[in-house]
Amino acid sequence: AYSLAGDAANAIRLLADDVIRCASVSTDFVWDTHNDNAEQTDQYQSLFTDLDVIMDALAKTPSKSGAMLSEDTVVVVVSEMGRTPAYNGTGGRDHWPFTSALIIGPGITGGRSVGGYTDLYAGVGVNPATGELDSARPGIDARAFGATLLALGDVDPGEYLLNPEVLTGVLA
Numbered sequence: 807a808y809s810l811a812g813d814a815a816n817a818i819r820l821l822a823d824d825v826i827r828c829a830s831v832s833t834d835f836v837w838d839t840h841n842d843n844a845e846q847t848d849q850y851q852s853l854f855t856d857l858d859v860i861m862d863a864l865a866k867t868p869s870k871s872g873a874m875l876s877e878d879t880v881v882v883v884v885s886e887m888g889r890t891p892a893y894n895g896t897g898g899r900d901h902w903p904f905t906s907a908l909i910i911g912p913g914i915t916g917g918r919s920v921g922g923y924t925d926l927y928a929g930v931g932v933n934p935a936t937g938e939l940d941s942a943r944p945g946i947d948a949r950a951f952g953a954t955l956l957a958l959g960d961v962d963p964g965e966y967l968l969n970p971e972v973l974t975g976v977l978a
Contacts, residue, residue: 880911937975
């Protein structure tokens with residue numbers, strides 16, 4: 807049977823053997839809950855349990871250089887869309903254009919939230935240099951998020967994106 811932790815274990819082995827630089831793994835959960843959002847609680851518990859296993863494996867697995875993989879591996883947890891802040895009439899949540907991401911690893915100023923929402927749950931932007939809220943700016947978009955991840959991986963975002971805006975305030 808498929809498991810996120812099992813798929814990630816394969817990716818970790820390939821990272822350790824220096825076969826790959828990047829991997830994408832996913833859960834097999836049904837996150838699209840327009841009805842009865844309550845099942846999400848168990849899915850989140852399972853996701854975070856698997857993330858704990860993954861982070862522990864990265865901390866205990868050496869790379870070819872001898873350093874533990876956790877010293878140069880960034881884990882990004884993201885969804886392609888968000889969910890409405892309020893339940894709909896059937897106890898579920900519908901699609902919403904704002905979402906969140908979790909970034910774990912070196913090169914990130916951790917231990918904080920970046921970004922925010924208005925009273926109507928629209929995204930609030932951040933000052934790219936500090937990562938602090940800036941209500942004069944729109945919410946963080948996919949281009950800025952992607953540019954920041956490219957910069958984190960020592961890749962010049964300008965080679966791939968037109969006028970990229972890197973959120974340098976979240977980089978360590």
